[in-house]
Amino acid sequence: MGEFEAAIVGELDRWHQAGKVAQFWLRDDDAIEPTGALDRLLDVSNKFAVPLTLAVIPAHTGTALAERLQAEPLCSVVVHGWSHRNHASADEKKQELGRHRPAEDVLGELKRGFDQLAALYGGQFVPMLVPPWNRIDAILLPELTGLGFQALSVYGPEKPTALPLINTHVDVMDWHGTRGGRDRQALAIEIAARLRFMFDHGGAMGLLTHHLVHDAAVWDFMNALFAVTAGHPACRWTPVADILREQQASTV
Numbered sequence: 001m002g003e004f005e006a007a008i009v010g011e012l013d014r015w016h017q018a019g020k021v022a023q024f025w026l027r028d029d030d031a032i033e034p035t036g037a038l039d040r041l042l043d044v045s046n047k048f049a050v051p052l053t054l055a056v057i058p059a060h061t062g063t064a065l066a067e068r069l070q071a072e073p074l075c076s077v078v079v080h081g082w083s084h085r086n087h088a089s090a091d092e093k094k095q096e097l098g099r100h101r102p103a104e105d106v107l108g109e110l111k112r113g114f115d116q117l118a119a120l121y122g123g124q125f126v127p128m129l130v131p132p133w134n135r136i137d138a139i140l141l142p143e144l145t146g147l148g149f150q151a152l153s154v155y156g157p158e159k160p161t162a163l164p165l166i167n168t169h170v171d172v173m174d175w176h177g178t179r180g181g182r183d184r185q186a187l188a189i190e191i192a193a194r195l196r197f198m199f200d201h202g203g204a205m206g207l208l209t210h211h212l213v214h215d216a217a218v219w220d221f222m223n224a225l226f227a228v229t230a231g232h233p234a235c236r237w238t239p240v241a242d243i244l245r246e247q248q249a250s251t252v
Contacts, residue, residue, distance in 0.1 A: 005228050007188040011195040015234035022195055023204040023238045024229060027153060027168050028211050029055040029080060029130065034068040040219065041211040042072055048226035051239040055080035055130040055153075058113030066120040076240055077121045078153070081132040082109035097136040106140060111147045118148075126241045128153055128166065151244050155208060164247040166240060168206035169194050172218050181217030184224065191225075204243055 015022050028041060031054045045052045051074045056065065059082050069075050087100040097106055110129065118125045128151040129136075129144060136154070141162040144152065151164040158165045170190045174182045194205045207225075209218065229235040 004185055004188045004224060007185070007192045008195075008225070008228050009232065011192045011199075012229070012232045012234040015195070015199065016232070018199075020199070021234055021236050022198060023236055023243060024207065025053065025166070025204055025238050025240050025243060026050055026207050026209065027053045027055060027078075027130070027240070028209045030084065030210055030212055031056045031065065031077075031080075032060045033062075033065050035212065037211045037214065038068070041209070041214075042075065044219065044222050044226065046072075046074060048230040048237075049074065050226055050230060050237040051076065053078055053126070053128075053240045056117060057081065057084045057132075058116045059083035059109075061117075061120075063120065069121070069124060072124075074239075075124060076126045077117055077124050078126050078128040078130055078240070079110070079113045079117055079149075080130045082113045084132045086133075093135065094133045095135045095137075096132045097140060099137050099139065103140060103143070107143055107147060110144075110149075114148050126244065127151070128240065128244065130154075150248070151240075153206070153240075158203065164244060164251075166204065166206070166243055166247070168208035170205070171208045172221060173208075173210055173213065179213070180215040181221060184217070184221040187221060187225075204238065 012022065026045065031038065053076045056077050057080045081096045085096055086094040088095045088098060127149050129149045130153045134155040145163055151166050152161060153166050155168050155171065158167050170187060172181055172187065174180060191205060198205065230237060
């Protein structure tokens with residue numbers, strides 16, 4: 001067993017010995033239309049029966065993507081902002097859902113996006129918001145439930161919010177360096193660290209991908225990760241809708 005496999009399997013074996021099962025989930029951002037890269041993402045996730053959550057940009061999508069995904073029962077769709085347009089100034093971090101515009105305008109776009117994707121995807125639609133660039137101003141959070149949203153997903157450790165938070169924790173892309181895939185051993189170490197945290201505190205391990213910009217390193221990593229985890233008795237790749245239902249049930 002190589003270092004990559006050992007880092008992850010060692011933690012999962014500890015879970016198995018304790019009679020626990022770790023939940024993993026896969027979120028891929030920026031889907032708009034059918035592409036070869038999307039086909040490849042669906043192929044690799046289907047190969048290992050890994051449920052996929054696609055964050056779709058409402059303003060730039062339509063029936064073509066919905067028709068492509070009809071034959072993908074393991075795929076769910078969530079709302080990725082409205083147009084993925086940056087409204088922040090040049091000296092700020094990019095943000096679509098901030099205080100740069102009136103709140104009613106931002107919320108109106110989110111409602112349009114919610115309604116559009118709910119109509120396009122039916123049972124594949126999950127009422128969860130994924131803010132572009134994983135950023136949303138706190139002033140908007142209490143208003144999301146009134147639009148129909150039941151969950152929020154950003155990046156990093158979960159913090160208390162006005163609605164359930166189902167985050168991603170490991171990003172495959174080196175955004176601030178090569179803008180290609182990150183070193184897979186570094187990714188394995190991050191996954192193992194998340195598993196150690198979950199062992200004591202609960203939660204899920206969210207993997208974040210961006211199919212439109214993947215290079216060979218990312219595809220190789222995904223195949224290797226799925227091969228190591230999908231068959232392990234202490235790992236369950238889980239549809240995000242199931243994670244949401246469990247969170248909602250735990251708060252009743």
